[in-house]
Amino acid sequence: xxxxxxxxxxxxxxxxxxxxxxxxxxxxxxxxxxxxxxxxxxxxxxxxxxxxxxxxxxxxxxxxxxxxxxxxxxxxxxxxxxxxxxxxxxxxxxxxxxxxxxxxxxxxxxxxxxxxxxxxxxxxxxxxxxxxxxxxxxxxxxxxxxxxxxxxxxxxxxxxxxx
Amino acid sequence: xxxxxxxxxxxxxxxxxxxxxxxxxxxxxxxxxxxxxxxxxxxxxxxxxxxxxxxxxxxxxxxxxxxxxxxxxxxxxxxxxxxxxxxxxxxxxxxxxxxxxxxxxxxxxxxxxxxxxxxxxxxxxxxxxxxxxxxxxxxxxxxxxxxxxxxxxxxxxxxxxxxxxxxxxxxxxxxxxxxxxxxxxxxxxxxxxxxxxxxxxxxxxxxxxxxxxxxxxxxxxxxxxxxxxxxxxxxxxxxxxxxxxxxxxxxx
Numbered sequence: 525x526x527x528x529x530x531x532x533x534x535x536x537x538x539x540x541x542x543x544x545x546x547x548x549x550x551x552x553x554x555x556x557x558x559x560x561x562x563x564x565x566x567x568x569x570x571x572x573x574x575x576x577x578x579x580x581x582x583x584x585x586x587x588x589x590x591x592x593x594x595x596x597x598x599x600x601x602x603x604x605x606x607x608x609x610x611x612x613x614x615x616x617x618x619x620x621x622x623x624x625x626x627x628x629x630x631x632x633x634x635x636x637x638x639x640x641x642x643x644x645x646x647x648x649x650x651x652x653x654x655x656x657x658x659x660x661x662x663x664x665x666x667x668x669x670x671x672x673x674x675x676x677x678x679x680x681x682x683x684x685x686x687x
Numbered sequence: 688x689x690x691x692x693x694x695x696x697x698x699x700x701x702x703x704x705x706x707x708x709x710x711x712x713x714x715x716x717x718x719x720x721x722x723x724x725x726x727x728x729x730x731x732x733x734x735x736x737x738x739x740x741x742x743x744x745x746x747x748x749x750x751x752x753x754x755x756x757x758x759x760x761x762x763x764x765x766x767x768x769x770x771x772x773x774x775x776x777x778x779x780x781x782x783x784x785x786x787x788x789x790x791x792x793x794x795x796x797x798x799x800x801x802x803x804x805x806x807x808x809x810x811x812x813x814x815x816x817x818x819x820x821x822x823x824x825x826x827x828x829x830x831x832x833x834x835x836x837x838x839x840x841x842x843x844x845x846x847x848x849x850x851x852x853x854x855x856x857x858x859x860x861x862x863x864x865x866x867x868x869x870x871x872x873x874x875x876x877x878x879x880x881x882x883x884x885x886x887x888x889x890x891x892x893x894x895x896x897x898x899x900x901x902x903x904x905x906x907x908x909x910x911x912x913x914x915x916x917x918x919x920x921x922x923x924x925x926x927x928x929x930x931x932x933x934x935x936x937x938x939x
Binding site: 525529532533536537542545546549553557621622625628640642643644648668671674675 | 698734738739743750753754757
């Protein structure tokens with residue numbers, strides 16, 4: 525099955541629960557099979573699958589709960605905490621996988637998913653736009669803000685840990 | 688441009704989403720600005736670290752089996768459908784190409800054979816001695832070919848028609864012996880070529896085919912193992928009328 529392990533990993537990050545992630549992946553494949561006739565050969569298969577998974581999550585109870593805290597259109601609103609981060613502080617955190625995982629968990633869902641699609645899945649901005657259903661300009665601004673928020677979380681964690 | 692503005696571009700640069708010109712501009716700035724260079728390096732390391740840290744969850748083999756079996760129960764794997772559809776499209780394309788090449792080759796072979804026979808017809812009509820046996824009598828012309836050809840053919844009775852037999856001669860076409868008969872119709876000369884029907888030698892085609900070849904009317908057909916071709920500068924209807932007479936004689 526193509527993308528199976530990657531979809532599962534992405535689903536775990538969205539749901540923060542392995543059992544819910546399994547249900548989400550299963551439902552994604554069922555929907556993909558049912559809707560396969562609507563899949564156009566000239567479109568991006570990976571973006572199509574991730575989009576199904578994400579939309580399924582957003583309409584689930586956990587997804588509704590996650591998106592209730594922050595509107596997906598809130599790119600203009602400041603979402604990251606104030607920080608005094610410096611490049612050096614990022615370097616201090618770079619080797620700490622656990623710190624990065626905690627920072628990812630702490631990110632709002634719409635920031636977390638875009639960081640995962642870009643940094644982990646290595647999707648192009650165009651693919652991310654197709655997956656999330658947003659224009660490329662929004663991809664760039666949301667990604668920039670998501671990374672800033674993550675740096676701030678890491679810097680706060682490093683400062684907190686060193687105190 | 689200030690460092691703040693350059694830093695807005697660092698993410699796109701790191702994600703390889705800049706144009707070559709934009710990337711060149713950023714690289715120029717990074718070479719001259721240690722602060723931005725350190726920021727770019729930190730962002731790259733962060734991206735790399737995020738990639739490693741985010742690959743955190745691995746599905747269990749049981750879950751994979753469960754999904755596979757539930758999908759196979761009801762559906763053919765759809766990623767296989769993509770491949771099958773792709774393969775089917777390739778097969779159809781190859782088939783179309785093969786048929787096109789075959790038709791083109793066949794068409795090309797027919798065109799070449801007709802062109803060679805047309806040359807023989809033109810050379811005959813231009814010759815001072817167009818035929819070897821000069822006679823308007825079919826009972827003189829037909830026996831003349833006895834012993835010269837490995838086949839026999841019938842000539843039509845022309846008393847009640849406008850056609851007149853002028854004679855005939857033995858020809859060799861693509862190393863095969865054949866008969867060339869010359870007819871007259873209102874000052875137009877018509878050549879009738881008769882060969883044994885051999886694929887690759889005689890002009891290919893099915894049924895009675897009337898065409899135009901460089902302004903000449905041409906009709907070809909096969910009958911009783913023989914391949915016939917009529918050439919003339921007369922109209923297609925006249926060529927077809929002579930063809931009808933020859934076909935009727937061939938069936939006798």
